[in-house]
Amino acid sequence: MRASAQSRDVRLDVLRGLALLIIFVDHIPGMIFAGLTPQAFGYADAAEAFVLIAGLSAYQAYNGKLDSAGVLRGSLPIFTRVWQLYVTHLALVVLVAGIAAYAARRFGDPNYLEALGLDVFLADPAQAIVGVVTLTFLPNYLDILPLYMLVLAALPLVLLALRVHWALPLALSFALYMVAQVWGLNLPNIQASRVWFFNPLAWQFIFVGGVVMAHLTTTGRLEPLFRLRRLVGFITTLASAYVLFSLLSVAPWRQIPALANLSLIETSPCSGWWTASPRPGCWPF
Numbered sequence: 626m627r628a629s630a631q632s633r634d635v636r637l638d639v640l641r642g643l644a645l646l647i648i649f650v651d652h653i654p655g656m657i658f659a660g661l662t663p664q665a666f667g668y669a670d671a672a673e674a675f676v677l678i679a680g681l682s683a684y685q686a687y688n689g690k691l692d693s694a695g696v697l698r699g700s701l702p703i704f705t706r707v708w709q710l711y712v713t714h715l716a717l718v719v720l721v722a723g724i725a726a727y728a729a730r731r732f733g734d735p736n737y738l739e740a741l742g743l744d745v746f747l748a749d750p751a752q753a754i755v756g757v758v759t760l761t762f763l764p765n766y767l768d769i770l771p772l773y774m775l776v777l778a779a780l781p782l783v784l785l786a787l788r789v790h791w792a793l794p795l796a797l798s799f800a801l802y803m804v805a806q807v808w809g810l811n812l813p814n815i816q817a818s819r820v821w822f823f824n825p826l827a828w829q830f831i832f833v834g835g836v837v838m839a840h841l842t843t844t845g846r847l848e849p850l851f852r853l854r855r856l857v858g859f860i861t862t863l864a865s866a867y868v869l870f871s872l873l874s875v876a877p878w879r880q881i882p883a884l885a886n887l888s889l890i891e892t893s894p895c896s897g898w899w900t901a902s903p904r905p906g907c908w909p910f
Contacts, residue, residue, distance in 0.1 A: 634681075637681055640674070640678055643671075644672075645671075647663065647670070648670075648672065650662055652766070665875070666871070666875060667868065672769070672823070673831055675769075676828055677832070679776070679777075679832055680831065680832040680839065682835075684784075684839035687699070687702065687784070688843075700781040703780055703781060710770060710773065710774045714774070715757065717767055718757050725738050725741055726743075740765065741764045741765045742764045742816045742817070745762060745816065753815070756814075760812075763814055763816065763821060764816075765822075772821070772825050772828055775829075776828070776829050776833075787836070787840055791840055791841060791846070794837060795834065795837050798830045798834070801829065801830070802827050802830040805824060805826035805827045806827065812826075
């Protein structure tokens, strides 16, 4: 059963809420349930799921507007939403910085600022302020919203490419991902890492994949494929093999002290190159 592009899909809301809950659990130090979340069993975690769901939701929310109002007028709600997210991000940075600064002063512990990367404000306030406004300074834990802003801003181009052929945006997105992966391209960040933690040049592939998936589902183009049992069986086998490989590679039982050095599969530094975060210099062939 496919959902209408104009209606809200409650299933996406449930999965988005579950992804947010998992992200919350994974970010609590010492949380015992973190060992039961996807990040403990493979190369992907709830962040990938959240970006994929964002792509599915974005198609449902904005594709109809481009069809009914045209490209220019139909894109206006998208850029309005991006502006709202940008203002929200600035407000969050100010609020979090204020809370961290108060805690650091109240308890005499600068680690409250350092843990969030906000010590940059103390070293060079002018550079930090410019960095916040230009998105070249992203404090820790406040970097997912800028990623969503950029991929959402590119949505009109993705929807236009869909009008040519559904595979076109996917091919272009994958090409951009490979360029970022092989040459290590990323956006600058004045933090110690010097680059964005969520590289938008790479993570956009997951978002575009969600948009294309929503398009194929809404237009009914996936339904004939589900009737091809051999194809479904092949995809299921391939997916199961990947899950098994990632499980053996990550080896969650290595959290047990007595088995800390256990590894069923020897992996190189380039293992997991297919995940959203690129590893410069790792060629996938």
